[in-house]
Amino acid sequence: MRIVLPDKAFYAGPATVDHPIVVRPEARRLADMSENTYLVTGMSCGHCAQSVTEELAEVPGVENVTVDVETGQVTVRSAEALDETAIRAAVEEAGYTYEGLASLV
Numbered sequence: 001m002r003i004v005l006p007d008k009a010f011y012a013g014p015a016t017v018d019h020p021i022v023v024r025p026e027a028r029r030l031a032d033m034s035e036n037t038y039l040v041t042g043m044s045c046g047h048c049a050q051s052v053t054e055e056l057a058e059v060p061g062v063e064n065v066t067v068d069v070e071t072g073q074v075t076v077r078s079a080e081a082l083d084e085t086a087i088r089a090a091v092e093e094a095g096y097t098y099e100g101l102a103s104l105v
């Protein structure tokens with residue numbers, strides 16, 4: 001999920017009637033971050049996790065990948081929202097099955 005705030009929320013000066021919301025730059029960076037958990041099946045050990053991690057790390061924008069082999073949950077953190085087809089392609093390139101967003105499966 002990408003969090004989108006109105007432009008006004010990025011105003012970092014003193015709060016005024018026109019700009020009642022003050023958000024520091026670091027807060028904006030947080031708002032631009034995206035983190036999604038996907039379900040991947042077929043992984044059985046640390047090597048599997050490593051392969052998936054390496055493929056996903058090559059997807060543009062990906063900053064961090066966490067794999068839980070037991071549950072098949074793969075959490076990807078990125079600077080902005082990612083194209084799901086790129087995630088699917090990376091998982092399949094590694095040799096595993098992409099099932100979709102974990103929250104929807």
Ligand SMILES: [Cu+2]
Pocket residue numbers: 043044045046047048049
């Ligand atoms: Cu394995």
